[in-house]
C-alpha cells in the first residue's frame with residue numbers, strides 16, 4: 245500500500261466518509277452512527293461475573309507501562325499520576341495497571357515495577373491512589389475491578405541498564421535470534437529454571453492479593469516469556485512440544501495460586517495471533533524478512549504463512565482457561581518489538597519501527613474480528629478487546645456497536661488513556677469528545693522509553709509536554725523516525 249493513500253482519521257469527520265473509506269479498504273468495521281448515553285448506553289451497562297461481582301460499565305483500561313519506577317521497582321510520582329488517571333477515567337475494569345515483573349532479572353527495563361516483599365506496600369499505596377480517585381469522582385468503588393499484570397520479559401529482559409539487553413530465552417528462534425542479535429550474553433532457561441519461575445509467579449500473586457488487587461493477570465502476550473512458551477513447539481522438555489506441554493507453565497502457576505490464595509481471581513491477557521517478525525524495507529515500510537523460512541511455525545495462532553491467522557490453538561487455549569475456571573480474558577495480538585503494526589496500529593511509527601505496511605485500520609479490524617470470533621466460540625468467558633485507540637474520534641462508535649452486538653464484553657483503551665484519560669467518563673455522560681485530547685498515534689509513548697526516557701503522551705498531555713524530556717523526544721524523532729522518501 246502506498247502510504248500517501250492512508251487517510252488520517254481526523255479528516256474523516258462524517259460517518260459517510262468513514263463508511264466509504266472502510267468499504268474501499270475491503271474490511272469489516274461496522275459502527276453505530278449515534279452514540280447513546282445514560283441508562284440507554286450499551287457501554288454503560290454493567291457486567292455480572294460468575295462469582296456475582298458486578299463490573300459497573302464496559303470500558304477497560306489496558307495495562308500501560310510508564311518506564312518510570314525507581315531502580316528498586318517502586319512507583320514514583322509519575323506512576324502515581326498515571327494510576328490516578330486510570331481511576332479518574334470512568335472505566336470500571338482496570339486490566340493489570342501495567343506490567344509488573346515477578347523478579348529482578350525478568351524486568352523489561354531498570355524502571356519497570358517489581359513485586360516483592362520490599363515493594364508490596366508501595367503497590368498497595370498505588371492501588372489506593374487509583375481507588376481513592378475513582379471514589380472521589382464516581383462515588384463508589386463497589387463496581388470497580390482492578391487487577392495487577394504479572395510478567396517476566398524473557399527475550400526482552402533488560403533489567404540493569406537501558407542500553408544492555410540481558411535476554412532470557414526458552415528456545416532459539418531463527419528469526420528473533422537474528423533480529424535481536426547483540427553482543428550480550430543470552431541465557432537459555434531450562435526446565436528447572438521454569439519450575440522455579442512458577443514459584444515466583446505464585447509468590448507474586450500472593451503479594452498482589454496482600455496489596456489488595458482483585459485479580460492477577462498471568463500475561464501471555466507481546467513476545468515476553470510466557471507468550472514465547474506458547475510457540476515453543478520443538479519438544480526438548482516438559483514445557484515444549486505438545487499443546488499440553490506448552491501450557492504446563494500456566495496450569496502450574498494457576499494450581500499454585502489456587503492453593504495459596506484461593507480468593508484471588510485470575511485473568512490471562514494473550515496474543516491470540518502472531519505474525520512473523522517484520523523488518524525495515526527499502527522504502528521504510530515494514531516487510532517480511534526476505535529470507536523468511538516458510539512454513540513459519542513460531543506464531544501462536546498463526547497459519548504458518550507468517551502473515552495469516554489460524555485460531556485452532558487459541559480456541560483450545562480458551563477451553564483450557566474455562567477448564568481452569570479463569571473467566572477474565574484480554575485479547576491482543578503480536579508484539580511491539582517485532583511486528584508493532586499488528587499489535588498497536590499507528591500512523592507514525594516509533595523510532596525503532598517502520599512505516600505501516602497496511603492501512604492501520606486493517607490492523608484494528610483484524611484484532612476486533614479475532615476478539616469477536618473468540619467471544620462467539622466461548623460466550624461464557626469475559627472478553628476484553630484491545631487496539632481501539634487508532635479509531636480516534638470514532639472509538640466510541642465502534643465500541644458501542646461491538647458491545648451492542650456481543651462481539652466483545654469490554655472495550656480496552658491503551659494509548660488513548662495516556663492522552664485523554666477520561667474519555668470513558670465523557671462518553672458515558674453524553675459529552676462531545678474533546679478533539680484536542682484524542683490520541684493521534686504519534687508513538688512518542690514508545691519512542692521515549694526506547695531511548696531510556698519515561699513514557700507518556702508528550703505531544704498532547706501538558707504534564708509531559710512541559711518536561712525537558714519533550715525536547716529530547718523531538719530531537720530523537722528528527723534523527724530516527726523513518727520518513728517517506
Ligand SMILES: Cc1cc2nc3c(=O)[nH]c(=O)nc-3n(C[C@H](O)[C@H](O)[C@H](O)COP(=O)(O)O)c2cc1C
Nearest residue numbers: 306307308309342343588631632633657658659689
Ligand atoms: C507506552 C505503552 C505501554 C504499554 N504497556 C503495556 C503493558 O505494561 N502491558 C501490556 O500488556 N501491554 C502494554 N501495552 C500495550 C497496550 O496495552 C495495548 O495493547 C496497545 O497499546 C493497543 O491498544 P490501543 O490501541 O488502545 O493503544 C503498552 C502500550 C504502549 C503504547
